[in-house]
Amino acid sequence: MQKFEQHNGIVAPLDRANVDTDMIIPKQFLKSIKRSGFGPNLFDELRYLDEGQPDQDCSGRPLNTEFVLNQDRYQGCSILLARENFGCGSSREHAPWALDDFGFRVVIAPSYAEIFYNNCFKNGLLPIVLSETEVDELFAGVEATEGYQLQIDLHKQQVVTPGGKTFSFEVDEFRKHCLLNGLDDIGLTLQHADAINAYEAKRSQEAPWLFSSFK
Amino acid sequence: MAGKTLYDKLWDAHLVKQQEDGSALLYIDLQLLHEVTSPQAFEGLRLAGRQPWRLSGNLATPDHNVPTTAKEREIGVEGIEDPVSKIQVKTLDDNCDEFGITEFKMKDLRQGIVHVVGPEQGATLPGMTVVCGDSHTSTHGAFGALAHGIGTSEVEHVLATQCLIAKKMKNMLVRVDGQLQPGVTAKDVVLAIIGKIGTAGGTGYAVEFGGEAIRSLSIEGRMTVCNMAIEAGARAGMVAVDDNTIEYVKGRPFAPQGDDWDKAVAAWSDLHSDDDAEFDVTVILNGSEIKPQVTWGTSPEMVLPVDATVPDPSQEADPTKKQGIERALEYMGLEANQAIESIQLDRVFIGSCTNSRIEDLREAAAVVKGHTVASTLKQALVVPGSGLVKTQAEAEGLDKIFIEAGLEWREPGCSMCLAMNADKLGQGEHCASTSNRNFEGRQGFGGRTHLVSPAMAAAAAIAGHFVDVREFNGYNG
Numbered sequence: 222m223q224k225f226e227q228h229n230g231i232v233a234p235l236d237r238a239n240v241d242t243d244m245i246i247p248k249q250f251l252k253s254i255k256r257s258g259f260g261p262n263l264f265d266e267l268r269y270l271d272e273g274q275p276d277q278d279c280s281g282r283p284l285n286t287e288f289v290l291n292q293d294r295y296q297g298c299s300i301l302l303a304r305e306n307f308g309c310g311s312s313r314e315h316a317p318w319a320l321d322d323f324g325f326r327v328v329i330a331p332s333y334a335e336i337f338y339n340n341c342f343k344n345g346l347l348p349i350v351l352s353e354t355e356v357d358e359l360f361a362g363v364e365a366t367e368g369y370q371l372q373i374d375l376h377k378q379q380v381v382t383p384g385g386k387t388f389s390f391e392v393d394e395f396r397k398h399c400l401l402n403g404l405d406d407i408g409l410t411l412q413h414a415d416a417i418n419a420y421e422a423k424r425s426q427e428a429p430w431l432f433s434s435f436k
Numbered sequence: 437m438a439g440k441t442l443y444d445k446l447w448d449a450h451l452v453k454q455q456e457d458g459s460a461l462l463y464i465d466l467q468l469l470h471e472v473t474s475p476q477a478f479e480g481l482r483l484a485g486r487q488p489w490r491l492s493g494n495l496a497t498p499d500h501n502v503p504t505t506a507k508e509r510e511i512g513v514e515g516i517e518d519p520v521s522k523i524q525v526k527t528l529d530d531n532c533d534e535f536g537i538t539e540f541k542m543k544d545l546r547q548g549i550v551h552v553v554g555p556e557q558g559a560t561l562p563g564m565t566v567v568c569g570d571s572h573t574s575t576h577g578a579f580g581a582l583a584h585g586i587g588t589s590e591v592e593h594v595l596a597t598q599c600l601i602a603k604k605m606k607n608m609l610v611r612v613d614g615q616l617q618p619g620v621t622a623k624d625v626v627l628a629i630i631g632k633i634g635t636a637g638g639t640g641y642a643v644e645f646g647g648e649a650i651r652s653l654s655i656e657g658r659m660t661v662c663n664m665a666i667e668a669g670a671r672a673g674m675v676a677v678d679d680n681t682i683e684y685v686k687g688r689p690f691a692p693q694g695d696d697w698d699k700a701v702a703a704w705s706d707l708h709s710d711d712d713a714e715f716d717v718t719v720i721l722n723g724s725e726i727k728p729q730v731t732w733g734t735s736p737e738m739v740l741p742v743d744a745t746v747p748d749p750s751q752e753a754d755p756t757k758k759q760g761i762e763r764a765l766e767y768m769g770l771e772a773n774q775a776i777e778s779i780q781l782d783r784v785f786i787g788s789c790t791n792s793r794i795e796d797l798r799e800a801a802a803v804v805k806g807h808t809v810a811s812t813l814k815q816a817l818v819v820p821g822s823g824l825v826k827t828q829a830e831a832e833g834l835d836k837i838f839i840e841a842g843l844e845w846r847e848p849g850c851s852m853c854l855a856m857n858a859d860k861l862g863q864g865e866h867c868a869s870t871s872n873r874n875f876e877g878r879q880g881f882g883g884r885t886h887l888v889s890p891a892m893a894a895a896a897a898i899a900g901h902f903v904d905v906r907e908f909n910g911y912n913g
Binding site (some may be wrong): 237252256394405406417432433 | 455458461476484492521596635640671760794876
């Protein structure tokens with residue numbers, strides 16, 4: 222997994238609540254058996270005027286010019302500013318894969334759906350929770366200033382605005398540690414193999430039916 | 437000290453290790469696998485040179501991509517016409533063969549939607565932890581299990597370690613008191629709950645559904661309720677074990693037998709919240725007041741009783757909500773204050789992990805029996821949840837009732853719930869659907885989904901628009 226320590230980037234505002242993972246990456250693209258290549262289809266139904274197909278060259282497709290990612294001022298963006306309950310719905314990890322593949326490193330929103338939030342950390346993508354008031358303030362800042370950028374520091378757990386204003390955010394210690402060091406958590410869990418074996422030995426005595434085979 | 441909730445008990449029984457930083461290693465009894473969210477996990481195992489920790493902790497079946505026409509199903513995976521879907525299903529077959537995981541392949545009578553198959557086989561048991569790379573894994577909580585969806589990285593983690601890195605959720609009790617009116621089903625109950633607490637109301641909570649109305653639901657009804665816990669933001673929903681749960685599990689192919697069965701039943705008797713357990717939040721609904729529900733918008737919380745009218749954004753004070761209503765009305769092609777019953781339908785879909793079990797099909801068949809699908813409808817699909825549900829329905833003659841009424845009787849799979857196969861809505865089409873999500877584009881590009889119960893979908897198929905099934909001609913509840 223790619224490390225995340227600091228990031229400085231252009232902010233794109235997506236001003237709608239309850240953005241679901243079907244919207245982030247529609248189902249027809251979930252047929253891929255790879256982890257990469259989802260970027261051109263990120264927000265496919267909002268971004269293009271036609272219906273996208275898997276493995277299609279998107280360069281000639283008609284664009285919805287009103288959609289934020291199609292506007293000149295947000296080109297090169299890497300921080301997505303969003304509203305509450307971002308990433309609700311399906312558990313598809315293709316959603317963070319698509320955000321990452323497009324070039325996003327950070328999402329900022331007042332709240333997230335849990336599975337999406339969890340999936341972000343597994344992919345080096347930082348989902349930051351700020352209060353509704355702070356998110357409102359950022360939306361206003363982005364709208365007022367072309368090329369609006371934010372500085373994100375995971376060590377300090379801070380978001381810094383162009384004007385030097387600082388917002389602090391919370392992040393779980395374990396997730397922060399994994400993200401800062403780009404750690405593979407399967408490797409970390411396997412360090413506890415003895416504990417897992419001991420659990421299984423005890424549990425299979427108490428509840429042997431949980432360990433029978435499906436053959 | 438206060439007693440434990442059902443969730444507390446399930447958590448404690450599966451705790452392998454509690455870390456100082458608040459995270460924990462939680463043991464997973466059963467992982468269900470399907471073709472969409474597993475290929476990258478198997479690839480991860482291969483790249484790291486890892487093997488599954490415990491093969492018998494995993495069970496697989498393809499469901500999302502599989503075609504539902506008999507013709508395309510005749511020869512199994514090779515018959516899938518969409519080449520991209522075919523590769524994905526074949527990849528699941530190959531991965532399960534390579535690693536030695538039990539899979540019900542397309543030609544297996546036991547194939548079906550993972551959340552129908554697990555309980556049907558007795559693979560899902562009370563007291564288990566169950567995960568799957570699918571958010572509707574909450575379904576299995578109906579058995580007094582801790583069950584929730586995970587992402588693909590976590591699928592790989594569970595394959596490799598049989599554990600999940602987890603953090604304990606908070607406890608919420610949703611209590612539905614009283615008795616449901618005839619014609620009001622589990623689906624209406626859960627839609628009413630989502631309407632009350634909102635699509636993020638359960639975020640961060642493990643939700644236990646209780647109260648007289650929940651207790652009086654069949655096990656399949658409880659599965660419908662738990663299935664949609666995620667639509668209220670709660671990853672896990674659950675219902676305490678009672679005699680009905682045990683009766684439902686008994687004799688299923690993978691259920692314990694003999695002495696093990698007696699031991700298991702004794703252990704399962706504790707799978708309920710203690711009388712003095714404390715919940716962080718309790719939400720109470722009066723079941724007798726719940727009417728048949730219909731979603732009008734693009735989020736499951738945008739739901740109303742069938743006799744209501746579509747909301748008027750000008751009456752909404754909150755600007756974000758107002759904007760949400762306006763956007764939903766525009767997408768759905770509806771007018772403010774329009775009666776729900778006046779919404780004309782193009783298609784009807786009866787199926788999905790929410791409502792494709794035998795009781796759902798019986799409920800729908802009872803409504804359509806002796807009637808004919810409205811001539812204005814382009815299509816009405818009935819897609820059973822598994823090969824065994826299909827066989828059972830045919831043994832009861834339900835297929836004939838549907839076909840005689842003008843509905844199509846299909847092969848099992850996820851189908852039009854998310855339109856990864858050929859079953860989908862056209863742009864602008866309205867669909868009465870027994871599935872779980874009415875998001876923009878969910879059932880097809882530009883498609884307009886209205887979530888309802890099987891009985892309501894069946895009545896709508898006959899009328900061509902929504903009608904209150906309680907008053908539907910010829911329906912006896």
